[in-house]
Amino acid sequence: MTKKNKKHIVIATAIIILVVALLIYRYYIPDMKPKKQFTPAAVEYAYDDSVTSSQLAEYNARQDWQLTLVNNDTPICENCSVILTALDNGQAVDCRIYPQLQKMFDDARSQGIYPTITSSFRTAEDQQDILESKYEHYQKIGYSDKKAKAYAEEWVAMPGTSEHELGLCVDIASGDSRVTNQEVWDWLAKNSYKYGFIERYTAEKQDITGIIPEEWHYRYVGEKAAKEMYENNLCLEEYLQKVS
Numbered sequence: 036m037t038k039k040n041k042k043h044i045v046i047a048t049a050i051i052i053l054v055v056a057l058l059i060y061r062y063y064i065p066d067m068k069p070k071k072q073f074t075p076a077a078v079e080y081a082y083d084d085s086v087t088s089s090q091l092a093e094y095n096a097r098q099d100w101q102l103t104l105v106n107n108d109t110p111i112c113e114n115c116s117v118i119l120t121a122l123d124n125g126q127a128v129d130c131r132i133y134p135q136l137q138k139m140f141d142d143a144r145s146q147g148i149y150p151t152i153t154s155s156f157r158t159a160e161d162q163q164d165i166l167e168s169k170y171e172h173y174q175k176i177g178y179s180d181k182k183a184k185a186y187a188e189e190w191v192a193m194p195g196t197s198e199h200e201l202g203l204c205v206d207i208a209s210g211d212s213r214v215t216n217q218e219v220w221d222w223l224a225k226n227s228y229k230y231g232f233i234e235r236y237t238a239e240k241q242d243i244t245g246i247i248p249e250e251w252h253y254r255y256v257g258e259k260a261a262k263e264m265y266e267n268n269l270c271l272e273e274y275l276q277k278v279s
Protein backbone atom coordinates (compact mmCIF):
# COMPACT_ATOMS: atom_id res chain seq x y z
CA MET A 36 0.00 0.00 0.00
CA THR A 37 1.34 3.38 -0.92
CA LYS A 38 1.72 6.14 1.61
CA LYS A 39 -0.95 8.10 -0.22
CA ASN A 40 -3.46 5.20 -0.05
CA LYS A 41 -2.80 4.77 3.63
CA LYS A 42 -3.53 8.42 4.18
CA HIS A 43 -6.81 8.12 2.28
CA ILE A 44 -7.89 5.13 4.35
CA VAL A 45 -7.12 7.01 7.58
CA ILE A 46 -9.12 10.02 6.44
CA ALA A 47 -12.05 7.87 5.27
CA THR A 48 -12.10 5.99 8.58
CA ALA A 49 -12.02 9.24 10.51
CA ILE A 50 -14.96 10.57 8.48
CA ILE A 51 -16.99 7.38 9.05
CA ILE A 52 -16.33 7.53 12.80
CA LEU A 53 -17.34 11.17 12.87
CA VAL A 54 -20.59 10.52 10.97
CA VAL A 55 -21.50 7.58 13.22
CA ALA A 56 -20.71 9.66 16.31
CA LEU A 57 -22.94 12.48 15.04
CA LEU A 58 -25.78 10.07 14.33
CA ILE A 59 -25.47 8.54 17.79
CA TYR A 60 -25.38 12.02 19.32
CA ARG A 61 -28.53 13.06 17.51
CA TYR A 62 -30.64 9.95 17.92
CA TYR A 63 -29.35 8.02 20.89
CA ILE A 64 -31.43 8.57 23.98
CA PRO A 65 -29.77 7.63 27.23
CA ASP A 66 -31.64 5.24 29.44
CA MET A 67 -34.28 7.48 30.97
CA LYS A 68 -37.09 6.05 32.96
CA PRO A 69 -40.21 6.55 30.86
CA LYS A 70 -42.57 8.83 32.70
CA LYS A 71 -46.13 7.83 33.33
CA GLN A 72 -48.71 10.01 31.70
CA PHE A 73 -51.56 11.19 33.84
CA THR A 74 -54.63 13.12 32.96
CA PRO A 75 -53.90 16.20 34.99
CA ALA A 76 -56.39 16.67 37.79
CA ALA A 77 -57.79 20.17 37.83
CA VAL A 78 -56.77 21.74 41.11
CA GLU A 79 -59.38 24.19 42.23
CA TYR A 80 -57.90 27.29 43.71
CA ALA A 81 -59.02 30.46 45.40
CA TYR A 82 -57.23 33.34 47.07
CA ASP A 83 -57.37 33.76 50.83
CA ASP A 84 -58.97 37.18 50.56
CA SER A 85 -61.92 35.75 48.62
CA VAL A 86 -62.94 32.90 50.93
CA THR A 87 -64.91 33.01 54.17
CA SER A 88 -63.16 32.84 57.52
CA SER A 89 -64.75 29.47 58.23
CA GLN A 90 -63.46 28.08 54.92
CA LEU A 91 -60.03 29.36 55.86
CA ALA A 92 -60.27 27.88 59.36
CA GLU A 93 -61.28 24.49 57.95
CA TYR A 94 -58.41 24.67 55.46
CA ASN A 95 -55.87 25.48 58.17
CA ALA A 96 -57.15 22.68 60.39
CA ARG A 97 -56.58 19.91 57.83
CA GLN A 98 -54.10 17.26 58.93
CA ASP A 99 -50.77 16.34 57.34
CA TRP A 100 -51.29 18.48 54.26
CA GLN A 101 -47.64 19.52 54.37
CA LEU A 102 -46.50 15.95 53.72
CA THR A 103 -48.55 15.49 50.54
CA LEU A 104 -46.42 13.53 48.11
CA VAL A 105 -46.44 14.47 44.45
CA ASN A 106 -43.90 12.89 42.11
CA ASN A 107 -43.58 11.12 38.77
CA ASP A 108 -45.53 8.13 40.09
CA THR A 109 -47.90 9.96 42.40
CA PRO A 110 -50.05 12.55 40.69
CA ILE A 111 -51.82 15.30 42.57
CA CYS A 112 -55.07 14.35 44.23
CA GLU A 113 -58.31 14.35 42.31
CA ASN A 114 -60.68 17.07 43.44
CA CYS A 115 -57.88 18.88 45.18
CA SER A 116 -58.41 22.44 46.26
CA VAL A 117 -55.93 25.01 47.44
CA ILE A 118 -56.27 28.41 49.03
CA LEU A 119 -53.51 30.73 47.94
CA THR A 120 -51.87 33.85 49.26
CA ALA A 121 -50.84 36.24 46.48
CA LEU A 122 -47.25 37.45 46.68
CA ASP A 123 -45.66 40.30 44.79
CA ASN A 124 -44.61 39.87 41.13
CA GLY A 125 -47.58 37.68 40.35
CA GLN A 126 -46.49 34.75 42.51
CA ALA A 127 -48.76 32.80 44.86
CA VAL A 128 -48.33 30.01 47.41
CA ASP A 129 -50.57 27.88 49.58
CA CYS A 130 -51.62 30.31 52.29
CA ARG A 131 -50.54 27.85 54.99
CA ILE A 132 -46.86 28.08 53.99
CA TYR A 133 -46.82 31.85 53.60
CA PRO A 134 -45.96 32.86 57.20
CA GLN A 135 -42.90 30.60 57.36
CA LEU A 136 -41.81 31.55 53.86
CA GLN A 137 -41.97 35.22 54.79
CA LYS A 138 -40.04 34.60 58.01
CA MET A 139 -37.33 32.70 56.12
CA PHE A 140 -36.96 35.53 53.60
CA ASP A 141 -36.90 38.19 56.34
CA ASP A 142 -34.17 36.33 58.22
CA ALA A 143 -32.17 35.75 55.04
CA ARG A 144 -32.32 39.46 54.22
CA SER A 145 -31.22 40.41 57.71
CA GLN A 146 -28.12 38.28 57.07
CA GLY A 147 -27.29 39.92 53.74
CA ILE A 148 -28.91 37.24 51.58
CA TYR A 149 -31.55 38.59 49.20
CA PRO A 150 -33.70 35.79 47.81
CA THR A 151 -36.54 36.18 45.38
CA ILE A 152 -39.19 33.76 44.14
CA THR A 153 -39.00 32.93 40.45
CA SER A 154 -41.79 30.35 40.34
CA SER A 155 -44.48 29.23 42.76
CA PHE A 156 -48.06 28.00 42.28
CA ARG A 157 -48.78 26.76 38.76
CA THR A 158 -51.90 25.39 37.17
CA ALA A 159 -51.68 22.19 35.12
CA GLU A 160 -51.89 24.42 32.02
CA ASP A 161 -48.90 26.46 33.22
CA GLN A 162 -47.00 23.22 33.70
CA GLN A 163 -47.93 22.07 30.19
CA ASP A 164 -46.71 25.39 28.75
CA ILE A 165 -43.36 25.02 30.52
CA LEU A 166 -43.00 21.46 29.21
CA GLU A 167 -43.80 22.57 25.66
CA SER A 168 -41.38 25.49 25.67
CA LYS A 169 -38.61 23.22 26.95
CA TYR A 170 -39.44 20.78 24.13
CA GLU A 171 -39.31 23.58 21.55
CA HIS A 172 -36.03 24.78 23.00
CA TYR A 173 -34.42 21.36 22.46
CA GLN A 174 -35.85 21.12 18.95
CA LYS A 175 -34.49 24.57 18.11
CA ILE A 176 -30.97 23.66 19.15
CA GLY A 177 -31.05 20.68 16.81
CA TYR A 178 -32.25 17.67 18.75
CA SER A 179 -34.46 15.12 17.03
CA ASP A 180 -38.14 15.28 18.04
CA LYS A 181 -37.81 12.12 20.07
CA LYS A 182 -34.75 13.31 21.94
CA ALA A 183 -36.16 16.81 22.46
CA LYS A 184 -39.25 15.27 24.05
CA ALA A 185 -37.23 12.92 26.23
CA TYR A 186 -34.99 15.73 27.48
CA ALA A 187 -37.89 18.10 28.09
CA GLU A 188 -39.62 15.41 30.15
CA GLU A 189 -36.41 14.75 32.04
CA TRP A 190 -36.24 18.43 33.03
CA VAL A 191 -39.86 19.32 33.52
CA ALA A 192 -42.45 17.42 35.55
CA MET A 193 -45.44 16.17 33.58
CA PRO A 194 -48.62 18.15 34.22
CA GLY A 195 -50.37 16.58 37.19
CA THR A 196 -47.11 15.51 38.82
CA SER A 197 -45.57 18.80 39.90
CA GLU A 198 -45.56 20.05 43.49
CA HIS A 199 -45.94 23.51 41.99
CA GLU A 200 -49.55 22.65 41.24
CA LEU A 201 -50.23 22.46 44.98
CA GLY A 202 -48.52 25.72 45.85
CA LEU A 203 -46.37 23.95 48.45
CA CYS A 204 -43.03 24.80 46.85
CA VAL A 205 -41.11 27.74 45.47
CA ASP A 206 -38.20 28.21 43.10
CA ILE A 207 -35.76 30.70 44.58
CA ALA A 208 -32.95 32.77 43.10
CA SER A 209 -30.98 35.86 44.05
CA GLY A 210 -33.07 39.00 43.86
CA ASP A 211 -30.19 41.42 44.28
CA SER A 212 -26.85 41.93 42.55
CA ARG A 213 -25.11 41.93 45.93
CA VAL A 214 -25.54 38.15 46.13
CA THR A 215 -25.22 35.33 43.63
CA ASN A 216 -27.75 32.56 43.12
CA GLN A 217 -25.23 30.15 44.60
CA GLU A 218 -24.92 32.22 47.79
CA VAL A 219 -28.69 32.22 48.14
CA TRP A 220 -28.90 28.46 47.54
CA ASP A 221 -26.06 27.75 49.97
CA TRP A 222 -27.83 29.76 52.66
CA LEU A 223 -31.10 27.95 52.00
CA ALA A 224 -29.46 24.51 51.99
CA LYS A 225 -28.13 25.25 55.49
CA ASN A 226 -31.04 27.15 57.00
CA SER A 227 -34.34 26.40 55.29
CA TYR A 228 -35.18 23.41 57.51
CA LYS A 229 -35.52 25.80 60.46
CA TYR A 230 -38.55 27.24 58.67
CA GLY A 231 -39.97 23.91 57.54
CA PHE A 232 -38.53 23.88 54.01
CA ILE A 233 -36.31 21.29 52.34
CA GLU A 234 -34.16 21.27 49.23
CA ARG A 235 -36.37 18.79 47.43
CA TYR A 236 -34.23 17.49 44.56
CA THR A 237 -30.57 16.84 45.36
CA ALA A 238 -28.07 15.00 43.17
CA GLU A 239 -27.65 12.38 45.85
CA LYS A 240 -31.34 11.46 45.85
CA GLN A 241 -31.96 11.67 42.10
CA ASP A 242 -32.43 7.89 41.86
CA ILE A 243 -35.29 8.11 44.33
CA THR A 244 -36.95 11.38 43.36
CA GLY A 245 -36.46 10.84 39.60
CA ILE A 246 -35.74 14.55 39.22
CA ILE A 247 -32.53 16.21 38.07
CA PRO A 248 -30.91 18.25 40.91
CA GLU A 249 -32.65 21.60 41.39
CA GLU A 250 -30.82 23.73 43.90
CA TRP A 251 -33.50 26.38 43.63
CA HIS A 252 -36.58 24.28 44.39
CA TYR A 253 -37.73 24.40 48.03
CA ARG A 254 -40.65 22.43 49.35
CA TYR A 255 -42.53 23.08 52.57
CA VAL A 256 -42.94 19.96 54.73
CA GLY A 257 -43.35 21.54 58.17
CA GLU A 258 -40.67 22.20 60.77
CA LYS A 259 -40.71 18.79 62.44
CA ALA A 260 -40.33 16.80 59.22
CA ALA A 261 -37.84 19.26 57.73
CA LYS A 262 -35.57 19.00 60.78
CA GLU A 263 -35.68 15.21 60.74
CA MET A 264 -35.05 15.05 57.02
CA TYR A 265 -32.19 17.54 57.27
CA GLU A 266 -30.51 15.78 60.20
CA ASN A 267 -30.88 12.28 58.75
CA ASN A 268 -30.30 13.23 55.12
CA LEU A 269 -33.64 11.91 53.91
CA CYS A 270 -35.66 13.00 50.91
CA LEU A 271 -39.42 13.24 51.20
CA GLU A 272 -40.01 9.78 49.70
CA GLU A 273 -37.62 8.23 52.25
CA TYR A 274 -39.09 10.19 55.13
CA LEU A 275 -42.64 9.13 54.29
CA GLN A 276 -41.58 5.51 54.10
CA LYS A 277 -39.92 5.83 57.50
CA VAL A 278 -42.90 7.38 59.26
CA SER A 279 -45.61 5.30 57.61
Ligand SMILES: [Zn+2]
Nearest residue numbers: 199205206252
Ligand atom coordinates in the same frame (compact mmCIF):
# COMPACT_ATOMS: atom_id res chain seq x y z
ZN1 LIG B 1 -39.59 24.12 41.19
